[in-house]
Amino acid sequence: MMKNTDVFSRFAPASLLAALLVLASCAIAEPLPSWNDGPAKQAIVAFVKTTTTEGSAQFVPLPERIATFDQDGTLWVEQPLYAQLMYCLAQVPALVKAKPELATVEPFKTVMSGNHEAMSKLHTEDLIKIAAATLSGMSEETFAAQAKDWLAKAHDPRWKKPYTELTYLPMQEVLQYLRANGYKTYIVTGGGQDFVRTYAEQTYGIPPEQIVGTVGATKYGYAADGKPQLIKEEKMLLMNDGPGKPEGIQLVIGRRPQAAFGNSAGDSEMLEYTKAGAGARLSMLVLHDDAVREYAYGPAQGLPASKIGTFPQALYDRAHKQGWTVISMKNDWKQVFSFAP
């Protein structure tokens, strides 16, 4: 039989060390280190404190802690074009090879011409046609492999880095800070749900089941070898943009978020819906006002710089009226990317 002191010597030092480490990490881990101490950071910290402190009038039980994030322009760079649009354009040659009749049909003809000026003038309806054609007709596995392959090779034209490195460091910190406080973080994007699922776990720590995006139907069937497969169809189930965002949140999550983050008019309804809930709700709008470290567009430039997604002054008026907090990239963020440009 062991003596009591033996038991103590085996158990006590480890637990003492653990207790000290907990105390030390609490003292050291100042949240959101890439944020300047302004109203935006203060709003996030105050929201987390009031919703996670037991006994607080605005305490939110663990299962109800849901936070939703737009992706393009909110979590990563969306200029000069959405990464997924670059992906779809890159798939057109293979598509035309498989279906030669498309070579003479617009908008595929323009894309095949390689004329960048003509391509930059394609309308939204053209881009939707390109997206529909390049994101359907294959199995989910084949699509995921193609998307991963492209993401591993493609580079952003300005920083010459993979798109997945162009996430905003301060927003990565918000994701981590919320998760450390029991929040389940979701991406709610106008981009393709299946596309974002291929990298979000590695890039943001957000698993496939926490991606809500624009999504088409799939069809269950069998491959040539008899194995079951899901084929991606052109039929749209949900255009997850504008009013589609609260609708997508209902479809996949089924609860109103406690916190939501966006940057464009396409996020307006999500931010409004979130803020209209009872208790403490946080709605935040990223303002692109840093032409040096990222881009300046929307109200910071007068007119929208992108054809898809709009940034009208009315959006900021709405933010002011409904109590959303605007995040100024220029003033609120010490650093934009994990790499220092």
Added chain:
Amino acid sequence: MMKNTDVFSRFAPASLLAALLVLASCAIAEPLPSWNDGPAKQAIVAFVKTTTTEGSAQFVPLPERIATFDQDGTLWVEQPLYAQLMYCLAQVPALVKAKPELATVEPFKTVMSGNHEAMSKLHTEDLIKIAAATLSGMSEETFAAQAKDWLAKAHDPRWKKPYTELTYLPMQEVLQYLRANGYKTYIVTGGGQDFVRTYAEQTYGIPPEQIVGTVGATKYGYAADGKPQLIKEEKMLLMNDGPGKPEGIQLVIGRRPQAAFGNSAGDSEMLEYTKAGAGARLSMLVLHDDAVREYAYGPAQGLPASKIGTFPQALYDRAHKQGWTVISMKNDWKQVFSFAP
């Protein structure tokens, strides 16, 4: 400064106690206590061991541990009628009051007649019409309140208990056992996604975002007081039955389950899709062969006892061929409900 022995006396007894409790609970907590020790229980325990033991060739990383469960007939009683169908029928008088023109239109006329024999002869298309009419036109909040109200009052005709008490104790144990081993448990039901969401957290410990069901579109708009709301529309987005189940899993989860549980032909594709994945996969089929403690139908009775949902012999042939494990309620379950009938 405290002496070392003081530190020990403060920390050691608690951690020693904790360690002993862990050891004790491991020794005591035999999994699945309501299951007889047969091939079904053994299949579940072996699956969990091989997929959760570090170093096992079939180890499944924590984020990929997804298990899906059909609800009606798999987690709770589906006879003589689905609970949700009882709910929809109960809403018809209020619907006809709001829209008097429906009083003379079938199938509403038959429901209003109160003639149970005529009602039992309604076709599937009639029932879908009733479901569509009674599950749309109101806000999500109003619907949830109505469903909760009904569930709190309604009683099953045989056991005279609320429907939410008619869950199978052995299946509740499987849910808990899988969750205790890091599995995320989902309901994947032909029933209405929003309906199941109103009680699944309390009844099964499964949150709204882990319910995949038959689901209609919603429309974002504003109530009379200007507050944003989501109105339930008749437009169907996904009929989550048969091939719709893997399609619904892709829509909401985006990963192939490691384990799936069903009981009818409507679960066949989900079980097949799950079993066709790489590594260890568990597909299980509940056989209703206990007329005394629950019901006997399907192969146990020759012909299907219900108009919706089918239980053909072919399903059991498929189970045998594809390596699904059949659960015999009569032989595998010591007890069916948490109450002893």
